[in-house]
Amino acid sequence: MTNKERVIAAIKGEKVDRVPASFSLHFPKEIAKGESGVKAHLDFYRETGVDIMKIMNENLVPVFEKYEGHSSWSHFPSYSRHDKFIVDQIDFCKRIMDESPDGTFFLGTVHGICASMIHPFEPQVGYEAIRAEQVRAFRENKSGYLDAAKKVTEAMNILIEEQIKAGVDAVYYAALGGEKRYFSQEEFSEAFKPFDLEMLSTIKENGAYTFLHICKDGLDMPRYKDYGRLSDVVNWGIYEDNDFSLEDGRALFPESAIMGGLANRKGVIIDGSDDELREAVHGIIRGFGKEKFIFGADCTLPTELPYSRIHKIMDYVAEV
Numbered sequence: 001m002t003n004k005e006r007v008i009a010a011i012k013g014e015k016v017d018r019v020p021a022s023f024s025l026h027f028p029k030e031i032a033k034g035e036s037g038v039k040a041h042l043d044f045y046r047e048t049g050v051d052i053m054k055i056m057n058e059n060l061v062p063v064f065e066k067y068e069g070h071s072s073w074s075h076f077p078s079y080s081r082h083d084k085f086i087v088d089q090i091d092f093c094k095r096i097m098d099e100s101p102d103g104t105f106f107l108g109t110v111h112g113i114c115a116s117m118i119h120p121f122e123p124q125v126g127y128e129a130i131r132a133e134q135v136r137a138f139r140e141n142k143s144g145y146l147d148a149a150k151k152v153t154e155a156m157n158i159l160i161e162e163q164i165k166a167g168v169d170a171v172y173y174a175a176l177g178g179e180k181r182y183f184s185q186e187e188f189s190e191a192f193k194p195f196d197l198e199m200l201s202t203i204k205e206n207g208a209y210t211f212l213h214i215c216k217d218g219l220d221m222p223r224y225k226d227y228g229r230l231s232d233v234v235n236w237g238i239y240e241d242n243d244f245s246l247e248d249g250r251a252l253f254p255e256s257a258i259m260g261g262l263a264n265r266k267g268v269i270i271d272g273s274d275d276e277l278r279e280a281v282h283g284i285i286r287g288f289g290k291e292k293f294i295f296g297a298d299c300t301l302p303t304e305l306p307y308s309r310i311h312k313i314m315d316y317v318a319e320v
Contacts, residue, residue: 002103074144114177
């Protein structure tokens with residue numbers, strides 16, 4: 001089977017010659033974009049032997065003003081297909097796809113509503129501070145917040161549509177916001193859920209597969225139950241203090257394929273011996289089963305992790 005055939009078969013629950021596997025990382029800043037970024041993606045794909053070409057997205061919603069507190073959320077502009085961050089990402093996708101081998105499964109990346117709304121402000125105030133500010137903005141400036149969410153959703157829908165037109169097979173939707181420490185369940189249902197579901201629907205309506213990534217720790221995973229009907233594949237932080245196993249995910253998302261298996265920045269993938277890594281990989285696949293399963297990690301791997309380490313995982317996956 002080609003990588004593309006293997007991944008699609010796994011998504012559909014069909015027989016595979018082996019479990020497909022996917023890993024990704026953020027490339028160093030100096031080679032994350034442009035021609036260097038294209039080469040970095042191609043080198044990673046070739047040297048690791050992963051089954052999915054995940055095209056990273058470092059072209060974020062840009063800063064548009066100095067952050068002035070919760071009133072700034074009322075000032076989001078409207079976006080179009082001609083905005084530089086969208087044009088640059090589509091061009092980046094096309095260049096990677098043009099230079100990739102036949103039989104490649106292409107996975108584009110879209111940052112979900114929570115992350116995309118904080119990206120213009122995060123460089124100014126820091127990650128934790130802007131997450132707290134986002135909660136404050138929703139509670140104290142709800143109309144401005146929701147108007148901003150609609151504009152950002154329109155922009156991300158454009159990005160989704162353009163990536164699919166360019167030829168990606170699937171879109172990796174990075175959902176953020178389900179942590180219990182920020183929004184309540186009721187607030188989540190108003191601040192994020194409708195916009196997440198709209199974008200997931202856009203992916204499906206445009207004929208691509210949806211990869212739902214639920215990011216961070218301390219998650220209230222049942223908040224995402226309704227997302228399963230729009231998600232062909234679901235991935236989350238199994239080892240990130242979430243107390244939510246692969247088996248729990250299969251129960252919550254019975255119609256979706258599950259992606260995961262290893263912690264991404266601790267444990268055997270980082271400091272285990274080759275034998276310990278092989279034993280862990282074999283144990284996870286044999287324990288969880290091969291049906292509707294894509295082997296992977298909680299999230300992105302450390303940038304400095306040797307590609308040879310990932311290639312060993314691929315070898316061990318093929319042995320089961």
